[in-house]
Amino acid sequence: MELLDKFIGVVLGGALGDAIGKCLEDVPKGQALEFYGGEVMGYVEPHPMSPAVGLEPNQITDETTISLLLLESIVEKGHIDPFHFFQKLRDWSKKEEVHRYPDPTLLTAIDLLSAGVGLEEAGIVSYSVEGILRCAITGLFHYYNPYLASEAGRLVSLITHRSKEIYDASAVLSAAISYLLLDSFDLRHEVDRYALLEQLANLMKHEKNRLYLRRVEELLKAGSSLEEAIKQLGNSTYVFEALPLSLFIFLSNVEDPIEAFWQGVNACGDFGGDTDAIGYLVGSLVGAYAGAWVFPSELLENLENSGYYITLTERLYDKTLAFLERRS
DSSP states (O other), X not given: OOHHHHHHHHHHHHHHHHHHHGGGTTOOHHXXXXXXXXXXXXXXXXXXXXXXXXXXXXXXXXXXXXXXHHHHHHHHHSSOOHHHHHHHHHHXXXXXXXXXXXXXXXXXXXXXXXXXXXXXXXXXXXXXXXXTTTHHHHHHHTTTOHHHHHHHHHHHHTTTOOSHHHHHHHHHHHHHHHHHHHTOSOTTSHHHHHHHHHHHHHTOSOHHHHHHHHHHHHHHHTTOOHHHHHHHHOOSXXXXXXXXXXXXXXXXXXXXXXXXXXXHHTOOBTTBOOHHHHHHHHHHHHHHHHOGGGSOHHHHHHSTTHHHHHHXXXXXXXXXXXXXXXXO
């Protein structure tokens, strides 16, 4: 499979997961099944309980928007420039008319930093998974070196979200995208799935956080269902619920990646769940593993601004290769 196809798969997969998953966000499973007559398998109107009410079925939320801002910044600068990325964040934050229920912590962090107040000084701590979604993009730009990818993920996340959890989770997501693009593990074999989790855990600096990936491995070995995984891992916006659950969904369906995608966007629990973030994460992982065209063509064609996403990703791909050539 061509590397470019995987690049595009990461961006489109994440956007698709966000767009479809938003419709079920915070909706208890029973109410979602009753309202839609079963699991969601395409674009639908947001559930009345979802914060996405008012958005069109094919529209992304600001969870994808932040990743696109980073993608645009790298394309414009030819490398990761944290200050330039922050300028883009600041400009976007001022345009309230384009906001789609953004993370309040993100807006607060941008306001504080714009005023010259450091996040440590202000006591801002965040554990939200929204702080790491942008790391799918750093995983693309540094795909050739998972360690560099992990450090770049930390860099772009800690601009606005500060905690030990974000520090480790950002590295895990970025490196996971890198490993999948490199085909570093033959995930058709169980032993390689566990090896991938071990490698990701080794990138963490805090032992407590490694335990979450060990729980993913235990659930995989037990052949656990999605429902059991949600009960054991959680599916809230807390980064070490959404990220481990997304890894479980992806790794338990590597032989049927599109099934992983549908499980991700439908990952509601008894009390709802952060299904747009989980959808984004699983979609990105599926795209990195299987490429863009694993997703149904009608979804790709009807995704909001999909042509722009593809063009932008092609430019990122070119910038990445140019960056690599300069380093050699």
